[in-house]
Amino acid sequence: MKEPARDIKSYRTDLSAALEDTFQRRALDKFAVDYRASRERIYSGLNDRELIAEVAARKDESVKHLDELFKQFKAEAEKRGVQVHLARDAAEANRIIAKIAEDNGCKMVVKSKSMTVEEIQTNTALEAKGMEVVETDLAEWIIQLRHEGPSHMVMPAIHLSRTQVADTFTKETGKHQTEDITSLVRVARRELRRKFAEADMGISGMNFAVAESGAIGLVTNEGNARMVTTLPRVHVAVGGIDKLIPSFDDAMATLRVLPRNATGQHLTSYVTWIAGGVPTASAPDGKKSMHVVFVDNGRKAVLNDPVLSQALRCVRCGACANVCPVYRLVGGHRMGYIYIGAIGLILTYLFHGKDRAKALVQNCVNCQACKSVCAAGIDLPGLIEEIRMRYIEQDGNSLPMNLLASTLKNRKAFHSLLKFAKYAQRPLTGGEQFIRHLPSMFAKDNEFRALPAIADKSFRDRWEKLDRPASANPSLRVAIFAGCVQDFVYPEQLEAAVKLMQGHNIHVDFPMDQSCCGLPVVMMGQRETARDVALQNMDAFEKGDYDVILTLCASCASQLKEGYVELFAG
Template sequence: MSKATLRQATREALANTSVRSALTRFADSYVISREQVYQHKNFEELRREVARIKQETVEHLEELAAQFAREATRRGATVFRAATAAEAREYIARLARAKGIKTIVKSKSMASEEIHLNDYLKEKDLDVVETDLGEWIIQLARQRPSHMVMPAIHMSRNEVAEVFRREIKQAVEPEISSMVQLARRELRRKFLSSWMGISGANIAVAETGTIVMVTNEGNGRLTTTLPPVHVIIVGLEKLVPRFKDIVPILEVLPRSATGQHITSYVTMITGAVPAIDPEGKYHEQKELHIILMDNGRTRMAADPVFKEAMQCVRCAACLNVCPVYQQLGGVYGDVYTGVIGTLLTAFFTNPQKAQVLQNLCIDCGRCRDYCSGNINLPALIGELRRRTVESKGAGYAEKIIFDKILPRRRLFHRFLKTASRLQKPFVRAGKIRHLPLFLSGLTSGRTLPALADVPFRDLIATPPRPKKKNGRVALFSGCLIDFVYPGIGKAVAGVLAAMGFELVHPEDQTCCGFPAKQVGLMDNFAELARQNIAAFMDIDAEHILTACPTCAEALKFLYPEILAGDREWSQRAREMAQKVVDFSSFVYAKKKELIPQLAPFRHKVTYHDSCHLKRYLRVTMEPRQLLKDAGADLVEMSRPDVCCGFGGSFTLKFPELSNSILDRKLESLLETGAEILALDCPGCRLQIEGGLDCRNLPVKVMHTAEVLARCLASDGRVQ
């Protein structure tokens, strides 16, 4: 798959409004249901325990695999260690051929999808029938699952009815209960005539040789009990050391997967059991075959970074909350979908495709907060990007920007000043509404702010003097505030002066480097980190303040991380990080100096949580309280913390997708009836303000600093 192919696939997926509607409706209800079922559970504690168990599995993978094989064999099972997908497929085909089996029933198994088992067995003239309702629908429709838990979530009831009409050759109304009855009738015939059942597994217990299956349909148990031959395909990552380790996984799996307290069926299989074959003959002990599959798992477990992905319990929560997946469905993935799917694809199925799919991650961090295995999914995507660039190289435009322009501060700033002059033919009333040729996608669905005639660094050459001196603060402005929104910088300076703080803006500061990190150019990111540390190193200031949460994340968390192995710069990065604070947190902590000076801001205001502020800096309450303290009538929008669709370079690569995510944000905003949208991120402002302007919607977007500055400068009215 090429980048161009992926872009085309995203456009086609966005054109399918019924799929997007189904996915977003489910996502909205899922978040509510999940919150309710975790009400009396400590999710953080549970997922830390799941992660601990899975980490133990990774550390002792071969030992646990051998123990499981021993214990399962001792209880009557035949265990086959499959190193590859081909070995797993061939084992099943040989077994069926040796037994003279022609019809096979299957319950839901992503491992079988991974090895493309159905297609292979069909080539061997075997009749394989999926018995999970969603999987059966997908099989009849000749599609592949678009979700790890709900394979047919992308299909409407009308589409399902049409598939049934075509394949079963009878009239079918698009009514769920009647379609379920039809499926039950058709599938029962298969269960009663099949000599082999194939299933997957959610957990494999090394201590006892037990297989655990978690399902919401009875077909799983019919598959594992009726046929006299049962084959289980289970990946090595499903191993756990002890029987008691089942408990925390069973606690998180249904809650995180579907928002249920518990699934309908939890099936535990320990050894072979009796069976009755399709001819009515009783078998004292059925044949139980367990395929313990590697197919890239030991390679993942041996990788010092990606071994963390082995903590996944396949709950698919990361898909359920991903704003990109909600727009694209199964296009975002291969066999496995979404963010975790991209990582599994890199090791299990198609490494080249994973290198392209990683571009779809918008880095909002929502998946990390919901992950049942406590996996830092965005960080793993970042590492995949780094390795992709390392192996394939950066694109021509990226090389120019990140090798030649960004690291050279003076050249970079001259470039932006030149661009501010060249933009004039496209600017009307401070906005860029249309761009030519290949840049036209950037103004599809939104306007862009013009580059400022005078950057903030020039405006702040003489910062406002505080009436009294409470301390000294250094300001890291970041590119957008410096060159696009100098008004935000002026507002920050005004608020700090009112609070009695002297402001210093080091001239040598440059881009925080996050854009380089986002595309996988970690050496360029490290170089920019060193430049900024050097710019602030000798500044006598108690705090380094920034009004951009992305910059704050870079300075506070990412600089110490990227420079950890650099003997010269590591300590400096940590020292700088200790001083870094975002604007709202700083003002909130010292607001007693400010609040008495504010004129009431008598407006109906709603607030948008930027991804980096909430999910990386963990700041949510502070800006809201400042707005209330300023007298604003604060109303919460639905989904305030869902990404606006900006994502930096993401919006350049996928403008239509970015715009589609923005539409969802604007829906939430307009439902509140607010006059003002407040936020703390200049990137989010660019995205949302541009969308509002393009749609002629009368909502003003303001940074929290601008709201406070307005209350200082006047009676709080907005012009």
């Protein structure tokens, strides 16, 4: 069983332990670097933005018609002898699957990789009925033996070393196993082949459920899924209702990005289509029983959410974890509950309860990396930000956070606070550019020894004294948006930018009434305050006639270009 929801304090303790796992950090570091290069190479010559936009449009259209697609799929599948079920939640789905097993006298169940089955915890439900359930995906089998959940949607055991796997196999087989990977794979094949031969039921997931034909599609890199779906006399395919699509064309569009995003391949080793029961010698009458169980578990409710409904586009490629700096540091067991990565934080909130996601969403640093690679074009950081706002609207902010938010709303008060901090920091800087003498209570876990100090003179205070020769006919008129850090911590960078632009006959201006971009208050969930700050900045820049607004801060750029659009949507 998965563990209960943790409070933020115990979760932080867990994160600290993860940071001490040096093998996991090395493995995830190497993978993150390799993945970036592989993804860039595999998309070479293709317009990935165009492909992703097509997947997003097709998924958005599909989820609008789930009821009709389900009826069409059910009719087509039943023509081919397949029984189709729809479960409202995890408990009903597991009752349906258990009843199928009991009605068919099944005692041994083999399973191929399925995140939906992980989501509804079918293994636990069937084991409670006295059945043996065996994972047959190599990595899933390893973590099953270790009584762990997956740490990645595509590579569930990426957090484990070959030494840990060898120890696990030694315990399972009762014989000493070496760390040689080929030998370990051979052990797994030998142990699992026996299970395939003994199994009464096979449970698979499904990447696609094609309404026009009643067929399901599986995308895998191991041959186990084909054995799970063909050898046992009963096959049960389980998937969320969001897997329903109108046609094979929709599946083909997704297949152009799914393997590339997930594993850096043009196509996975196995793409399997199943339409109707397959004859098998293991069934008494030679006829295989096939069932498809669709799971709602909150998906239809999500459809009515104007913001979070985007999450139903997810094709489960796992790319959001592959590029996430926090996942890279702490791994999937701390970056999700069952689903991991950025999408895992969101799906935990949607499918597993708001209490369980409360600590998890604090992990997101809003770096936008996941958004840049999502195979379905989901604004993942935007959805996490929305969830964080909803928690704050529900529970309220702490008094210090509310005071900070109200200060940010008042530009002059905020800038006065920063100027005061310039003097207050002096005992901690020793007159240097960095704060090197923070009390150990702060430095212990956060390594703040090199925190940059506030500059002696902000950029706004230097602006009037800068050498800014006027140009009669400038090539561009540029307004600088400084942001808090550039203005008060790194003003010399903005000075260099002004000098560079003036060397290219660009007229540069600095509207003095500008303030913080507002991202900090957005991250605090203070939506109204964020709008007020945005309006102040809009007023400051609308007074001038500019071709371009330039900022040297990536976070400010993201907030100005995208955050303001979201704040004033509609």
